[in-house]
């Protein structure tokens with residue numbers, strides 16, 4: 001897959017000359033609804049023997065249109081994850097456009113000319129709620145702006161349990177730790193990228209050393225709780241149990257940390273990039289009277305983690 005980053009106004013040299021089916025959207029999470037849009041575009045690309053292109057943005061449009069608080073400016077998929085997901089969906093060409101005021105304020109005619117026609121789109125595909133231009137023109141308006149220069153395909157709303165599959169719904173599920181619901185809406189288990197940093201060096205003293213994770217900036221961290229996870233370090237996947245919490249047994253008013261005890265592991269890996277896959281929420285965070293109480297619970301958690309993977313994810317056990 002070719003990835004082309006664009007900052008408005010772009011240079012024509014950046015644009016690939018081949019005709020494409022162009023899929024438009026922000027696609028945070030690349031969830032089942034997004035997969036349906038991209039899948040429809042892929043079908044059209046195959047039929048017409050064209051390359052499949054996607055045009056997305058580096059940041060959420062609402063960042064430019066109005067102020068966002070810090071928490072809502074986080075993403076289900078940061079750019080590196082989105083790139084991986086798009087490649088897996090068979091996308092040939094990904095344009096990542098910096099969403100700036102200059103880009104957002106392009107009149108719809110100019111947006112259509114510069115970002116659809118000049119990208120050599122023979123077909124533009126988007127979800128029913130895609131909007132463009134400062135007045136937020138919609139998909140129903142796109143054919144009139146196309147003026148016969150490309151075809152327009154609008155993909156309808158995908159529902160699950162009679163409700164729209166949406167990034168907002170998935171963010172809400174992630175926030176309350178409902179990663180099962182998140183996975184069923186995403187169509188894959190939730191992932192998070194980060195780096196191993198130093199913690200308080202207490203884990204090793206209680207027999208459960210943990211990698212402390214600093215998440216990739218702007219990524220959305222699941223709600224407080226204890227989870228069965230998979231973690232990739234130095235290109236190898238391991239099983240583990242993760243705690244997202246304030247380590248309340250050891251004091252009040254602590255910051256939320258992400259810590260993972262990795263099964264069958266004993267290496268020092270500070271500074272390594274990691275990928276975490278969230279499989280199951282085991283329990284909430286508990287305040288124990290002593291470290292001994294926590295240790296007993298961690299032993300039970302380890303059994304619960306192994307049981308979970310044996311029972312439901314046998315394919316991950318090697």
Ligand SMILES: Cc1cc2nc3c(=O)[nH]c(=O)nc-3n(C[C@H](O)[C@H](O)[C@H](O)COP(=O)(O)O)c2cc1C
Pocket residue numbers: 199200201202203204208209210212226227241242243245246247248249250259260261284285286287288294298301
């Ligand atoms: C699977 C798991 C479950 C945990 N559950 C709790 C908990 O319920 N309550 C709590 O106070 N700390 C919990 N912890 C966090 C420990 O307090 C923490 O790992 C320990 O203090 C080591 O911290 P350090 O890595 O900063 O040295 C848990 C940690 C793990 C790995």
Ligand SMILES: Nc1ncnc2c1ncn2[C@@H]1O[C@H](COP(=O)(O)OP(=O)(O)O)[C@@H](O)[C@H]1O
Pocket residue numbers: 196197198199200201202203204205208209210211212260261262263264265266267268269270
């Ligand atoms: N089974 C394991 N799971 C997680 N980390 C481990 C494991 N074995 C060794 N380590 C290493 O030990 C470190 C964690 O030790 P810990 O005492 O919790 O210290 P700190 O909280 O300062 O990182 C990890 O960062 C990792 O490099």
